[in-house]
Amino acid sequence: MPPSEHSPNWDNLYLEKTTPWDKGAPAPPLLEWIGANPSQIGGHVLVPGCGLGHDVRALAALADVTSVVGLDLSPTAVALAAEFSKVGEESYLAEDLFALDDAHLGTYDWVWEHTCFCAIDPSMREDYVRAVHGALKPGGHLLGVFYLDPYDAEHQPGGGPPHGSTLEELSTRFEESGLFLIEHSAVPGKAYPGREGLERTVRMRRI
Numbered sequence: 001m002p003p004s005e006h007s008p009n010w011d012n013l014y015l016e017k018t019t020p021w022d023k024g025a026p027a028p029p030l031l032e033w034i035g036a037n038p039s040q041i042g043g044h045v046l047v048p049g050c051g052l053g054h055d056v057r058a059l060a061a062l063a064d065v066t067s068v069v070g071l072d073l074s075p076t077a078v079a080l081a082a083e084f085s086k087v088g089e090e091s092y093l094a095e096d097l098f099a100l101d102d103a104h105l106g107t108y109d110w111v112w113e114h115t116c117f118c119a120i121d122p123s124m125r126e127d128y129v130r131a132v133h134g135a136l137k138p139g140g141h142l143l144g145v146f147y148l149d150p151y152d153a154e155h156q157p158g159g160g161p162p163h164g165s166t167l168e169e170l171s172t173r174f175e176e177s178g179l180f181l182i183e184h185s186a187v188p189g190k191a192y193p194g195r196e197g198l199e200r201t202v203r204m205r206r207i
């Protein structure tokens with residue numbers, strides 16, 4: 001099913017500058033992870049739903065990272081992301097995660113997930129898991145901060161994406177599907193103001 005049937009018009013939201021999720025800085029749980037594990041993330045990295053690319057650039061600055069591809073459905077987001085000064089071997093692509101070009105298949109050592117899984121309609125989550133699995137090399141890692149309960153002052157129930165999740169759902173979709181092994185799962189110590197305790201940092205290995 002095309003995402004347009006279930007999703008907001010992301011490009012319009014960027015054009016209108018209705019982007020409350022964009023905090024103008026990398027995700028605090030990502031910076032926390034990098035600080036605690038400075039040389040863990042390396043090789044080729046994919047960031048689906050990268051928005052303006054703050055996380056892309058934080059990853060591109062890492063010594064062991066060879067390249068980072070920030071992927072977003074919105075051409076406007078990608079164009080704005082590309083306006084930032086380059087910090088490493090980062091690039092941006094306006095592409096649909098659910099229709100990835102074959103060039104991405106089995107290409108990445110790491111995928112960084114941040115507010116893409118919770119933004120897509122839950123009916124597309126199986127497609128998300130398959131897309132990310134397909135993009136990773138065998139043994140590659142998906143590291144993500146999953147927004148478990150997004151219904152705060154910023155995002156109310158019924159107000160559209162992002163959509164909530166549970167640890168049980170993550171386990172069912174990623175692990176019980178036989179596609180990933182969850183290696184680490186913890187509440188991040190750092191979060192954007194207002195998201196404290198609502199997220200979970202999870203590292204999984206692609207089987």
Ligand SMILES: C[S@@+](CC[C@H](N)C(=O)[O-])C[C@H]1O[C@@H](n2cnc3c(N)ncnc32)[C@H](O)[C@@H]1O
Binds near residue numbers: 077095
């Ligand atoms: C809630 S925003 C988060 C953006 C960014 N991660 C951030 O925190 O600023 C969700 C992003 O996912 C993108 N997106 C939604 N569906 C997508 C898809 N099928 N493929 C690629 N990107 C998608 C949207 O355009 C949007 O930029």
